[in-house]
Structures are given as C-alpha cells and as structure tokens.
Amino acid sequence: MSYVSGFAEVGLRDRPNVGGKGGSLGELQRAGIAVPPGFVVRTDAFERFLARIEADWPVRARISSLDAEDLSAIERCCAAVRSRFEEMPLPSDLARQIELAHAQLCGVRGMPVAVRSSATTEDAVDASFAGLQDTYLWVKDLRQILHRVRSCWASLYSVGSVSYRRQRNMLEHAVAMAVVIQVMVDARAAGVMFTRSPTTGDRSVITIEGAWGLGSAVVGGEVTPDRWVLGKVTGDITVREISDKHIRHAPAAGGGIETVPVPESSRRAPSLSDEELQALRGIGRRVERHYGCPQDIEWAIDGADGEVLLLQSRPETVWASKEAAPAASAAPNPFTHVMSIFGGKDK
Amino acid sequence: MSAQEPPKGFPLPSSLRVIPGTERAQAAYPYTVQFGAGDDQRFWFYNSMHFPEPMSCFDMVTAEAAYCALGAANTRVHCLPTTLGIDHRIINGRVYIGGNAVTDPQEIARRTAEFQKRAFYYYENWESLYAQWKRKMLALIREAEALPEPALPEFEPLEHVHAGRGIASNHHLLEIYQRTLEGYFRMWHHHFEFLLLGYGAYLTFFAFCKKAFPEIPDQTVARMVAGMEAEIFRPDDELRRLARRAVELGVDGRFAEGVAVEAVIRSLEQAGPPGEEWLRELAASRDPWFNINVGDGFYHYHRSWNDDLSMPFASLPGYIARLKAGETLERPFGKLQEERRRLIGEYRELLGSEAERAAYDQMITLAHRVFPYVEGHKFYCEHWYTNLFFNKIREFGALLCAHGFFPDAEDVFHLTHYELESAIIDLMNAWSTGSAPRGPAHWPALVTERRAAIAQWSQHSTPPALGPVPAVIDDPAIVMLWGITRESLDAWLEAGTDTASREIRGFAASSGVVEGTARVVKSVEEIGRLQRGDILVCQVTNPTWAPIFQKIAGAVSDIGGSMSHAAIVAREFGLPAVVGTGSATSRIQDGQRVRVDGGRGIVTLL
Numbered sequence: 001m002s003y004v005s006g007f008a009e010v011g012l013r014d015r016p017n018v019g020g021k022g023g024s025l026g027e028l029q030r031a032g033i034a035v036p037p038g039f040v041v042r043t044d045a046f047e048r049f050l051a052r053i054e055a056d057w058p059v060r061a062r063i064s065s066l067d068a069e070d071l072s073a074i075e076r077c078c079a080a081v082r083s084r085f086e087e088m089p090l091p092s093d094l095a096r097q098i099e100l101a102h103a104q105l106c107g108v109r110g111m112p113v114a115v116r117s118s119a120t121t122e123d124a125v126d127a128s129f130a131g132l133q134d135t136y137l138w139v140k141d142l143r144q145i146l147h148r149v150r151s152c153w154a155s156l157y158s159v160g161s162v163s164y165r166r167q168r169n170m171l172e173h174a175v176a177m178a179v180v181i182q183v184m185v186d187a188r189a190a191g192v193m194f195t196r197s198p199t200t201g202d203r204s205v206i207t208i209e210g211a212w213g214l215g216s217a218v219v220g221g222e223v224t225p226d227r228w229v230l231g232k233v234t235g236d237i238t239v240r241e242i243s244d245k246h247i248r249h250a251p252a253a254g255g256g257i258e259t260v261p262v263p264e265s266s267r268r269a270p271s272l273s274d275e276e277l278q279a280l281r282g283i284g285r286r287v288e289r290h291y292g293c294p295q296d297i298e299w300a301i302d303g304a305d306g307e308v309l310l311l312q313s314r315p316e317t318v319w320a321s322k323e324a325a326p327a328a329s330a331a332p333n334p335f336t337h338v339m340s341i342f343g344g345k346d347k
Numbered sequence: 348m349s350a351q352e353p354p355k356g357f358p359l360p361s362s363l364r365v366i367p368g369t370e371r372a373q374a375a376y377p378y379t380v381q382f383g384a385g386d387d388q389r390f391w392f393y394n395s396m397h398f399p400e401p402m403s404c405f406d407m408v409t410a411e412a413a414y415c416a417l418g419a420a421n422t423r424v425h426c427l428p429t430t431l432g433i434d435h436r437i438i439n440g441r442v443y444i445g446g447n448a449v450t451d452p453q454e455i456a457r458r459t460a461e462f463q464k465r466a467f468y469y470y471e472n473w474e475s476l477y478a479q480w481k482r483k484m485l486a487l488i489r490e491a492e493a494l495p496e497p498a499l500p501e502f503e504p505l506e507h508v509h510a511g512r513g514i515a516s517n518h519h520l521l522e523i524y525q526r527t528l529e530g531y532f533r534m535w536h537h538h539f540e541f542l543l544l545g546y547g548a549y550l551t552f553f554a555f556c557k558k559a560f561p562e563i564p565d566q567t568v569a570r571m572v573a574g575m576e577a578e579i580f581r582p583d584d585e586l587r588r589l590a591r592r593a594v595e596l597g598v599d600g601r602f603a604e605g606v607a608v609e610a611v612i613r614s615l616e617q618a619g620p621p622g623e624e625w626l627r628e629l630a631a632s633r634d635p636w637f638n639i640n641v642g643d644g645f646y647h648y649h650r651s652w653n654d655d656l657s658m659p660f661a662s663l664p665g666y667i668a669r670l671k672a673g674e675t676l677e678r679p680f681g682k683l684q685e686e687r688r689r690l691i692g693e694y695r696e697l698l699g700s701e702a703e704r705a706a707y708d709q710m711i712t713l714a715h716r717v718f719p720y721v722e723g724h725k726f727y728c729e730h731w732y733t734n735l736f737f738n739k740i741r742e743f744g745a746l747l748c749a750h751g752f753f754p755d756a757e758d759v760f761h762l763t764h765y766e767l768e769s770a771i772i773d774l775m776n777a778w779s780t781g782s783a784p785r786g787p788a789h790w791p792a793l794v795t796e797r798r799a800a801i802a803q804w805s806q807h808s809t810p811p812a813l814g815p816v817p818a819v820i821d822d823p824a825i826v827m828l829w830g831i832t833r834e835s836l837d838a839w840l841e842a843g844t845d846t847a848s849r850e851i852r853g854f855a856a857s858s859g860v861v862e863g864t865a866r867v868v869k870s871v872e873e874i875g876r877l878q879r880g881d882i883l884v885c886q887v888t889n890p891t892w893a894p895i896f897q898k899i900a901g902a903v904s905d906i907g908g909s910m911s912h913a914a915i916v917a918r919e920f921g922l923p924a925v926v927g928t929g930s931a932t933s934r935i936q937d938g939q940r941v942r943v944d945g946g947r948g949i950v951t952l953l
Contacts, residue, residue, distance in 0.1 A: 231564070334712070342427055344429035
C-alpha cells in the first residue's frame with residue numbers, strides 16, 4: 001500500500017490521515033493558493049511504525065497510565081519512547097516510497113526540503129504546541145529526510161505534548177502523527193498574518209508581521225518583526241511599525257539554518273512593500289473565505305521570484321473560543337437602537 | 348481613574364480676564380452671556396467649531412438664536428432623556444458653551460417615555476417630514492427675500508396717503524427689522540428640528556460598528572453612510588460644470604489667475620455668443636447654488652459667492668487647467684456609490700452572526716434615511732438663509748450710515764441686535780419729529796472702541812475649555828455636534844502641559860501621509876495666502892472652502908469630527924487630514940514644515 005500523498009490529493013477532511021498541517025496545505029493548494037509543493041507521509045505509516053515498537057513494548061498504554069502531575073515520570077517515559085523511535089529501523093518499502101516521492105518533488109538536483117510534524121490533534125492543541133512538535137528546515141539529503149521523519153513522529157512524545165494530553169485526559173490512540181515534506185523556500189522575507197486582530201479580536205482588520213529571511217526567526221521570536229495593520233475591506237494601512245531587524249534566518253551551507261546579521265542599511269527598512277502587503281491581504285481574505293473563519297497564517301516571499309507563498313493556515317483559536325456577546329441584535333422596533341445613544345449609560 | 352491622580356481641570360471662568368482696555372466692549376454683550384456666579388462649578392468649552400474668531404456684537408445673535416432653538420428641541424420638543432439645552436457665555440469675543448445633563452434616573456425614565464413618542468414618530472415619518480421641512484424652509488427663504496429694503500422717504504408717497512394706508516414708512520423699518528430677526532430665530536428652529544435625531548441615528552450605527560469592529564477607522568464608517576449628492580456639494584459641482592462649459596464654449600482663455608472678476612466678466616461680454624452663453628450658465632448656477640458663503644455662515648463677513656464672485660472665480664482657472672490636462676472634474680458618483688455598496692456589504696459579511704447582521708441592517712437603513720438631512724440642511728440654513736439675513740441687516744447699516752449713525756454701513760455689526768433696534772427706533776423718531784437722531788453722536792465712538800477690541804481679542808488665544816472636567820461626557824448633543832469626548836479633553840489638557848512635544852494628535856479624518864508648509868489661516872480672509880502644496884491649518888475647516896482643496900496637500904483643524912464636512916471633502920480629494928486637534932492653530936507656526944498623518948491622526952512638527 002501507499003503511505004504518501006501529494007498535497008493535491010488531500011484536504012482538511014483527510015486530517016485524521018494527514019494531520020492538521022498536511023490537511024491544511026492540501027486544502028490551500030486546492031483552493032488555488034500558492035504553497036511550496038510537497039507531500040505527506042500519512043499517519044498509517046506512523047501507525048505501522050508504532051505497531052512495530054508496540055509489538056514488544058506498548059507505548060500508548062504506558063502513556064495513558066501516566067499521572068499528569070508526575071512530571072518526572074513523564075520525562076522518564078518520554079525519553080524511553082523516543083529512544084525506541086530512534087532505534088527502530090524504518091520499514092524498507094516505506095523508505096522507498098519516501099525516496100520516490102522526494103525524487104519526484106525535488107528532481108535529481110535534490111532541492112532542500114522542510115520536514116514538518118503534522119499531528120491529528122485539534123487546531124487549538126496544534127497552535128499551543130506549534131513550537132514543540134518538531135520542524136526541520138533546509139534538510140538536504142534523503143538520509144537526513146528519513147531520519148527527520150522519525151524525529152517528527154517521536155516529537156508526538158515530547159514532554160510538553162504528553163503532559164498537555166495527560167492534563168486533558170486525551171485518548172492516546174486518537175492521536176497520531178503525519179509528516180509533511182515540502183520544498184524549502186529561500187524567503188526574502190517571511191512572517192505571520194492574522195485575519196483578525198490579535199489584540200481586540202476585530203474581524204475587519206488583518207495584522208501582518210514580517211522580517212527578513214526565513215519565517216522561523218519570526219515564529220521563534222528571535223527578531224522583532226515589522227508590524228502592519230490593514231483594513232480587511234478597505235486595504236487602508238492604519239499601522240506601520242518598522243522595527244530594527246538585527247538578524248535573519250538563512251539556509252546554512254551544510255543544511256539546516258543559521259542566524260546571520262542583517263546589514264545596517266536593511267535593518268530599519270520595511271520588509272514588505274505596500275504591494276506585497278495588499279497581495280497578502282488578498283490571499284488572507286481568500287483563505288478566510290475558503291475556511292469560513294478567521295485564520296492564523298504563515299507566509300513567505302520567495303527570494304527567487306517574489307511570489308507570495310503560504311506555509312501554513314489554521315483557524316484562529318484565541319478569539320474564536322471567547323464567547324463574545326453580539327454587538328447588537330435585531331430589534332422588533334428598529335428605532336429602539338438609537339437609545340444606545342440617547343438613553344444614557346444606564347439604559 | 349485612580350484616586351491618586353491629581354484632579355484634572357481647565358482654568359476657572361472667574362480666572363479668565365477681560366483683555367485690559369476692552370472692558371467696555373465686553374460689557375456691550377448682554378448680561379445673559381457674561382460669566383458670573385455659579386459658572387465656576389460647571390464645565391465649559393470654547394465653541395471654536397462654530398465661532399472660531401472673536402465675534403462682533405451683532406453676530407452674537409447667531410449664538411443666541413441657535414442655542415435657543417437647540418435647547419427647545421432637546422429640552423421640550425424631542426425631550427432627549429439625558430440632556431437639556433446648551434448655555435452660552437461670551438468673554439473676549441469668544442463663545443463658551445456648557446451642556447445641561449439630566450442625571451436623575453427617574454427623570455431620565457420620564458423623559459425617555461416622552462422621547463420615544465416623539466423621536467420615533469420622526470424616524471417613522473422621516474421622509475415626509477423632511478419633504479415638509481424643505482417646503483417650510485423654502486417658504487421662509489422666499490419670505491425673507493420678499494422683505495423690502497428699508498427706506499425713509501422725505502414725504503410719505505402720495506399713493507400711500509390716498510390708499511389710506513394709515514401707517515407711515517418709519518413704522519415699516521421696525522416691522523422689517525423685527526420680521527428679519529424673527530425669521531432668523533425661526534430658521535434656527537427649523538435647523539434643529541431634525542438635527543439631533545439625525546446625528547443620533549448616525550451615531551447609533553457608528554457606535555455599533557465600533558463595538559463590532561473595535562479597530563474600524565472613523566472615516567470608514569463615515570464612508571459607509573455619507574451621501575454624495577447632498578446640496579452642500581452642489582456649489583463646487585457647479586464650479587466644475589462652469590469650468591467645463593468654459594472649455595466647451597472656447598472661452599476658457601478669458602480666465603486667468605489673479606484677474607479681477609469684473610475684468611473677466613467684461614471680457615466675456617465682449618466675447619460674442621459663447622461668452623453670453625457662459626454668462627447665462629453662470630446666472631443659472633448662481634440661483635440658488637451661489638448662495639453659499641465662504642465660512643460657516645455665522646459671521647456677517649462670511650459673504651456669499653453671489654455677493655463676492657472672487658471666491659468662485661478664483662478656483663475656475665485651476666479647474667480649467669485640470670480639464671485641459673485631460674482630467675475629468677465631475678465627481679465619479681457611480682464609482683463612489685459602488686464603493687459604498689461594497690464597503691457596506693463586505694463589513695456586513697464579517698459580522699459574527701445573523702443576529703448582528705440583522706441589527707446592522709436596521710441601523711444602517713436608518714442612518715441612510717436620516718443622512719440627507721444631516722448633510723443637506725446646512726445649505727438652506729447656514730448658507731442661503733443666513734446670507735439673506737446678514738444682507739438685510741447690511742441694508743439697515745446703509746440706511747443708518749446715510750443718516751450719520753456711523754461712517755461705514757458695515758459698522759452696524761458692532762451693535763447688538765437689541766442696540767440695533769434702539770438705533771432704528773431712534774431714526775424712526777427723528778424722522779417723525781423732524782429732530783436730528785441721537786445716534787450719530789452716540790455710536791461712532793462705541794463702534795471704534797468695539798472694532799479695536801475685536802482686533803485685540805483676536806491677538807490672544809483662549810483656553811479650549813474652562814472649569815472642572817466631568818468624569819464622563821454623556822451628553823449626546825455635545826458628543827455629536829462637537830465631537831468632544833473625555834478622551835479629546837484629556838488630549839487637550841495634555842497639549843496644554845506638553846508644549847515641547849513635536850506631535851499634535853487629533854481625529855484621523857482622511858488617510859495618507861504628506862509633508863508641506865503649514866499655512867495657519869485664522870480667518871476666511873486669509874485663505875488667499877494658500878499656495879499649491881500647502882498644508883491648511885485652521886480652527887475649523889469648512890466645506891465651502893472645497894475649491895481650495897484642489898490646491899492644498901493636506902488639512903489640519905482645531906475642532907471637528909470625522910463627519911465634519913472638511914473630513915468628507917478631504918476624503919473626496921484624497922487629502923490627508925487631521926481634525927479636532929484642539930490646538931493646531933496655536934502650536935503650529937505659519938510657514939513651518941509639518942507632516943500630516945491622516946490615517947493615524949497625528950501632525951508632526953518638522
């Protein structure tokens with residue numbers, strides 16, 4: 001059987017098999033949004049691999065029995081699980097499938113890829129643990145890719161993820177990990193975009209944060225990004241905060257990424273032009289309309305051709321979870337609305 | 348507010364001094380408007396929006412008549428639940444006003460019941476009542492136009508005698524004067540018949556948008572509501588039309604910067620049929636659209652375009668040049684309306700629920716229904732009628748001047764309307780007794796003194812507000828008409844203490860960033876100083892200055908909200924504008940370089 005699917009073949013509904021990130025990237029591509037091409041190693045590969053380990057060393061049962069409060073037990077258990085993941089060889093037919101998909105994706109020249117975890121947990125969990133589930137950037141050769149696939153699987157058993165699941169008493173066999181393998185973009189600038197205000201929850205504004213180089217510097221908080229607020233409908237740019245972007249993330253010669261200083265002349269220059277801001281706004285609106293709810297998006301500007309690419313989009317969760325009272329509801333007599341102005345503070 | 352904060356406040360009225368040497372001019376204002384006992388306990392603010400310059404004794408009638416009518420509408424007619432009328436005081440020629448809040452919950456409840464019976468009826472029947480309003484207003488205008496010019500013949504005309512009229516011409520002076528004054532007071536009642544209800548319905552939608560979309564710029568809400576075909580835009584539209592006709596008729600060469608109106612007209616008269624045709628077009632535009640004045644209509648010297656064609660003519664060469672450069676001058680109504688529809692639809696789509704969308708629909712529907720009045724009334728009231736009123740007073744000035752009361756007909760505006768009536772009666776008596784009137788020995792010295800006082804007063808700035816700052820500004824009239832909120836007062840207080848700051852904050856009225864030379868224009872006479880690319884800095888921007896908006900690069904005002912006409916015109920011209928700064932005209936030096944950030948509401952001194 002096949003364990004890999006191209007982005008074009010998957011969508012959000014496939015989330016149980018391809019995880020949140022994989023489903024979202026497929027969904028974006030289907031919606032006509034440009035994303036760096038890639039494929040997903042589905043959760044059945046993970047399940048098969050896990051079954052091999054569980055054949056003589058049960059993992060899920062062990063995790064399920066952990067006490068959420070007993071952090072040292074969790075740490076011990078996670079270390080044990082991770083070493084099992086490191087020791088167990090990858091089934092050869094699976095490795096072969098990844099190799100073929102990779103060759104198809106990157107050709108013989110072997111463009112560098114990102115290897116990213118794509119868990120089947122809820123978006124909120126995904127969002128909270130975005131930093132804990134591993135992502136490996138600028139992975140250059142197949143051997144490394146295969147190794148990182150295993151690392152991604154194992155990151156499901158990081159201390160943070162496990163204690164989060166234990167605190168919420170989540171069912172272990174409902175949790176699985178897919179892995180996204182995607183062409184790496186050598187971004188000129190990258191960052192995040194929220195299609196509602198992170199500070200007020202306003203759905204009529206788009207907040208964009210960006211800095212030079214790869215988006216990992218912004219997501220990881222290593223640089224203070226430039227920040228803009230745009231009217232979602234009007235495109236008016238109401239906030240422009242250009243920061244001192246002293247460093248950027250760049251691909252390292254031997255694979256992976258490195259932090260390099262930004263030349264003095266670019267540090268205080270805006271990392272996006274107004275045209276790029278408007279292009280992002282347009283894309284943000286399309287994605288939001290496609291999903292029917294505000295989105296939390298990672299984007300990059302391709303250094304080669306200036307194309308705006310999305311690396312990730314997930315529903316915004318912070319404000320969505322707040323039970324906001326409607327600003328007003330229809331009134332039997334529409335004129336009574338004016339009492340909000342004429343009636344004084346205690347109406 | 349924390350308890351540790353020192354109490355905030357502006358100077359007390361009692362601490363304000365009449366400028367030395369102007370005490371007698373100050374005393375000319377009636378006792379009712381002098382600051383006095385009890386006034387220190389109240390909050391007052393300088394109404395620089397309507398009265399940006401020290402006002403002469405006669406012009407004070409505008410404050411008196413307007414607040415009389417505003418108060419009647421709020422207190423007795425519509426019975427606004429939380430506010431009564433507005434009191435006014437005058438010192439150093441400056442008009443300070445203070446609201447009368449209703450705070451007793453029982454009284455608010457009682458007034459609420461009354462309000463809903465009255466206001467809701469108006470909303471229900473808005474279109475028919477507004478149509479009736481226009482008829483009333485036009486009838487009032489026609490009545491004022493029909494008033495004869497006051498005159499005193501040497502002998503009563505024989506036909507009057509033969510007709511047995513029985514009333515001599517001197518009596519008609521009083522009749523004409525009193526009808527003139529009565530008409531003006533009546534006009535202000537018409538003015539306020541719908542105003543607060545209209546603004547209130549608009550603000551209801553505005554407040555909803557701010558709640559549903561906390562970061563929505565004021566100007567975006569304004570764009571969703573503002574119409575594009577209000578009467579107030581017509582005069583400028585007519586100018587654009589006349590510019591186009593001049594080009595079409597091939598007489599555009601007759602217009603040039605700096606050429607006197609009389610010379611242009613003479614040259615057109617000599618230009619044969621095309622020139623005559625253009626002059627006919629001009630005549631058609633003038634009635635009624637040139638009945639617009641170069642200010643807000645509250646000062647006698649805000650002359651109408653009809654009275655002084657130099658203002659409209661000054662902008663014709665610019666419009667003609669733009670046409671010849673291939674620009675289309677006509678405002679793109681279709682495009683603007685399409686854009687408005689798009690905004691309304693797309694914001695609606697962003698709302699969180701169907702319940703909110705239904706409320707939004709109800710509120711914007713009402714805002715659109717009331718807005719033609721909110722935008723349109725000014726043309727009839729503050730412009731057309733006010734011009735007629737001041738011109739009639741000017742006729743009395745000419746008559747009194749002819750009888751030696753003062754050297755110049757315009758001097759009449761240095762008499763209060765009470766004094767003017769006494770001067771008219773003086774003249775009536777003198778005409779009847781055959782004695783010399785007493786006025787010529789009485790008025791000239793006073794007029795000289797008062798003219799000098801106004802010149803003095805205009806050299807001195809005055810605090811933006813007086814007295815203790817109220818914890819909340821819950822008076823819808825003050826919030827709506829003057830855009831004054833607790834936040835704007837705090838900003839004013841801060842501006843008073845922090846004069847070293849290079850930034851002046853106000854309402855973000857029209858987005859965009861521009862740098863330029865500031866022209867601080869303190870009165871309408873000075874607008875001729877504006878050069879292309881200048882930043883207009885004034886106490887209150889005025890929509891009838893629209894033609895100069897084609898010249899300037901940005902606008903800054905001391906007072907006004909995002910729905911002030913200046914903001915609307917600035918948005919239409921795509922000019923960055925910051926309004927309601929409280930202090931721009933006193934903090935910015937004429938000729939200084941400034942940056943206007945109209946999207947953030949910040950003016951930076953460079």
